[in-house]
Amino acid sequence: MSQSLVNQSQLIANIDKLVRDVVFHPIRFEDIKDRLNESYHSFMDSFDPDLFYSQTIDSFVYSTYAVVGDVDPSNVIWDHEKTQQFIKIISCYENDIKLEDNARYHQECQNKQNLERYVKNLINHYSRLVFIRIDLKYLKESSHLVTIEDFNTHMNKLREFIGNKKTCFKYLQGNAWALEQGDENGGLHCHLLLIYDGSKRQKDYHLAKEVGEKWQSITGGIGAYYSYHDTERKQGYEKNGKLGIGMIHRDKPKQVENAVCTSLYLTKPDKRNQHLKLWVPSMRTFGHGIYRVKKRRSLPPISK
Template sequence: MLDFNTVPINSSYVLTAIDHLMYQVYNDQISNEHLKYALVDLVPAFKVFYRNDLSYVPSIQGFKNIIAAIDEMLSFQPYDQMIHFNDEDMSYLSIIFRESLHGMQAYISQHQSQEERNRKRLQQYLTDLTEHYSKLLFVRVDLGYLKEEQYQVDVGVFQQHMNAFRSRLANQDGCFSNLQGYAWALEEGATKGLHAHVLLIYDGHKHQQGYGLAKSVGEAWLEITGRSGMYFNCHDTDYIKKFEREGTLGIGMIHRNDPQQVINAINAAMYLVNPEKGFQYLRSKIWRMRTFGIAQFEKGNRRL
């Protein structure tokens, strides 16, 4: 069952929970008794957040078919009456589930394939950059929303905020000046909600301090979101020391003549598009919404 006492109800939490439930049913990992109680929570919660103008992943689309079947079975009774469904009722629902899960595995495979293509694009992009410049400052910051504000943030609001953020990137004003490249990836989780991982690559001859830049970028995000946002500065001292001890630090100043630094930087950046993370994809999107992007690398326009 969903625990709305510890996690404020919001669109991401509900859609992620539905996605997990459909995955459990698909893999026969949930009993009928647990399924009934999960449905008692999820069906009314889904109706609160469902929007006709959004496109949903197959698991969420399939859940709509299940709700239609449940509404017919209940004949306008409250949804908590689902706990009284007998074996025959659950057998019928099981058939609806199976029909509704059609295309789910294909979507997951397609998503993983797209992530792999994005990884190759990003790897080549970063290779081109690190070969072209003698030193670059790699800055990482994660952008999201305060837990108590997530109920107000759906994918449409998130897109508006990211559009404003990407406009700042393109204009290269303020803390985005002297950028030589960037990459970003949008994700969604049950507790983090909608969030973005951002990699900013600055001219190492003009910027040297990653922490201060990441802080300024985070403050820009707070301004864009009207202070409903939050950010994580990946250049936090304790966070940096952890990777230094492991010899895998891939942010900060990266020198072309230090192959290990370059390898670490590229490996660390791959986190943005890691198909192994699973369940971090967006469950809903607006029309033509992209979830990953990198700047263009045009060697002819770059300084030698």
């Protein structure tokens, strides 16, 4: 875990926002210059060529290099002339950024279709299921210590526990997860969906609490979580006819509809700028379990 006081994910979010503001929105010239002087040195100091970056970040690196070349970032001052050059060059990447955004949107649409099919298959197979929704993140005072490599390590450990189906994951029948990065603060977080056999598990509040505590343990105490299963929160959903967590019965269509809608929050294509802007090689940002497995009872044999 990095001991630097530089918040890697916050820096990346700031650069992504700067690029999008310059390319897609009217913005004061002085504002651009100030933000370049505020962020450029720290960003370049933390830049890791072994990581993968979104097109906005790559475009920033290419554009600033075209202006200042190999000059030590600590010696670069973004004056009027350099800022003008940067604006001119970064604007050339507008189509590349749009292409990546469109590709991401279509991937989210595909993820949504796959997740909906997966969840509906589970609901049709079991008479009742317990749906758990929890967001996994980091303590605000410790988030600057967390790198994307740390986040990836923590998620790998979590998925290993989920796969083993022990302790708080016992009787788990389905799962899905989506990794995101906050737009404003750059906070790395995971939206997690867990689906348990309703004949074996109840008490969704306690289940969500156990999962949150497992995340805290995985992260060495710097993890935090947000549970949707507090009584008051669930009552609010129920009052509005949108309760889709807790015990879901297959023969209650409204419960089923709400559970599917709750699940699909993980794959909202129109969610703006919440995607990861950097990742380690081979890092996945979305996934769900497999429905047709040999151990799932009463399914026709899987042909070889």
